[in-house]
Amino acid sequence: xxxxxxxxxxxxxxxxxxxxxxxxxxxxxxxxxxxxxxxxxxxxxxxxxxxxxxxxxxxxxxxxxxxxxxxxxxxxxxxxxxxxxxxxxxxxxxxxxxxxxxxxxxxxxxxxxxxxxxxxxxxxxxxxxxxxxxxxxxxxxxxxxxxxxxxxxxxxxxxxxxxxxxxxxxxxxxxxxxxxxxxxxxxxxxxxxxxxxxxxxxxxxxxxxxxxxxxxxxxxxxxxxxxxxxxxxxxxxxx
Numbered sequence: 001x002x003x004x005x006x007x008x009x010x011x012x013x014x015x016x017x018x019x020x021x022x023x024x025x026x027x028x029x030x031x032x033x034x035x036x037x038x039x040x041x042x043x044x045x046x047x048x049x050x051x052x053x054x055x056x057x058x059x060x061x062x063x064x065x066x067x068x069x070x071x072x073x074x075x076x077x078x079x080x081x082x083x084x085x086x087x088x089x090x091x092x093x094x095x096x097x098x099x100x101x102x103x104x105x106x107x108x109x110x111x112x113x114x115x116x117x118x119x120x121x122x123x124x125x126x127x128x129x130x131x132x133x134x135x136x137x138x139x140x141x142x143x144x145x146x147x148x149x150x151x152x153x154x155x156x157x158x159x160x161x162x163x164x165x166x167x168x169x170x171x172x173x174x175x176x177x178x179x180x181x182x183x184x185x186x187x188x189x190x191x192x193x194x195x196x197x198x199x200x201x202x203x204x205x206x207x208x209x210x211x212x213x214x215x216x217x218x219x220x221x222x223x224x225x226x227x228x229x230x231x232x233x234x235x236x237x238x239x
Contacts, residue, residue: 041150044160045141047185057083060207062090069197080204086122087218101220108220117222120231141179146170151178158183 039047059081066074078092090100101108102122110117141148141164151161164177172195180189190202222228 039160041148041162044150044162044181044185045148048162048179048181048187049141051185055084055209057081057211057213058207058209059211059213061205063203063205065201067197067199081213081217083213083218089217099220101218103218103220110220110222110226115225116227116229117220118229118231145177159188 059079061077062080063075063077066076075095076092077094078090080091081089086102086104088102092098092100096111096113098111099108101110105122107120107122108117109119141162145164146167147165149163149165151163159180159182162179162181164179166174166176174192174194176193178189178191179187180191182188186207188204192200194200
């Protein structure tokens with residue numbers, strides 16, 4: 001599920017004062033109806049980029065849904081952490097425990113039940129979540145997308161849906177990305193469609209921005225006996 005996702009992490013975060021509310025029960029979504037009506041896709045994208053340039057750290061819950069070629073739906077959830085520059089951690093707790101970590105230099109994927117951890121460099125990784133270009137303010141949506149338009153179908157009440165289609169050079173990587181943005185210019189949903197009828201959707205909630213996160217969250221020391229797969233060298237060693 002991690003191997004074929006590309007580009008930059010398109011990040012998201014719900015407002016701190018709505019923390020703890022279920023995804024579909026945020027009252028701000030209803031009171032903000034029509035907030036995007038007079039804004040173009042360009043206006044919304046610029047405000048979205050500006051919001052995340054002001055954010056240094058964030059943590060929250062996520063729900064991930066994945067389908068591939070009609071083979072059925074896989075749903076996972078957990079907690080995610082981000083810190084500039086270029087660090088993040090996805091702790092999955094359902095349906096199984098696993099971890100996806102970017103420490104700024106290396107990318108780790110660890111599944112305790114399999115006693116295996118894979119490792120590669122950020123530069124070599126092609127996962128959607130690794131470059132963190134948008135989070136770091138190094139790229140904006142209009143540069144990332146070949147075209148950026150408002151979606152025909154809206155998201156939750158008061159939210160806008162941006163549709164990002166690839167540049168020609170990226171057409172083999174992804175077909176379309178939808179970003180649902182709320183009235184505070186924050187991302188609440190990310191939907192990625194790839195060739196081969198592959199679709200990954202992320203929903204986020206209980207976000208807290210610019211909070212202290214302990215340094216240990218972005219450090220991984222493989223437990224004794226865990227096999228380490230070095231993706232760059234295609235070698236395996238036991239820690």
